[in-house]
Amino acid sequence: MMDDYRRDWALRYLREAKAEFEAARKMPYIAPSLLLEAIRKARNAIHYSLGEPAFIENIIKEILEEKQAIGDPVLRCIVGVEETVQQLLQLRETNGETAMKQADNLIQLASDIVETLTGEKVKD
Numbered sequence: 626m627m628d629d630y631r632r633d634w635a636l637r638y639l640r641e642a643k644a645e646f647e648a649a650r651k652m653p654y655i656a657p658s659l660l661l662e663a664i665r666k667a668r669n670a671i672h673y674s675l676g677e678p679a680f681i682e683n684i685i686k687e688i689l690e691e692k693q694a695i696g697d698p699v700l701r702c703i704v705g706v707e708e709t710v711q712q713l714l715q716l717r718e719t720n721g722e723t724a725m726k727q728a729d730n731l732i733q734l735a736s737d738i739v740e741t742l743t744g745e746k747v748k749d
Contacts, residue, residue, distance in 0.1 A: 638670035
């Protein structure tokens, strides 16, 4: 069961990620910085919905450093999210359209995870 503190933070980060993504669509001249914030907040929303963010981040860091095989599907998903975030951080300068599409997919995944685990729908 998720406590109210983590639930509230997960929902807040998800709302902010969606808002910043929409702002990036409307203001292409500052889109790269807005996209970066949107993907970071989507990642944070996922981490808060799964447990203690610092603990989740340590697990991911350890797996990525040791290049361990991942058997657990949830763990594989959150490691995949981290890899996507790292790719987007590098793509922001080279291909804005690709970054927008990947950011949109990441935010949708975060929505699915957070809304499933919290039982609450976040409005677009």
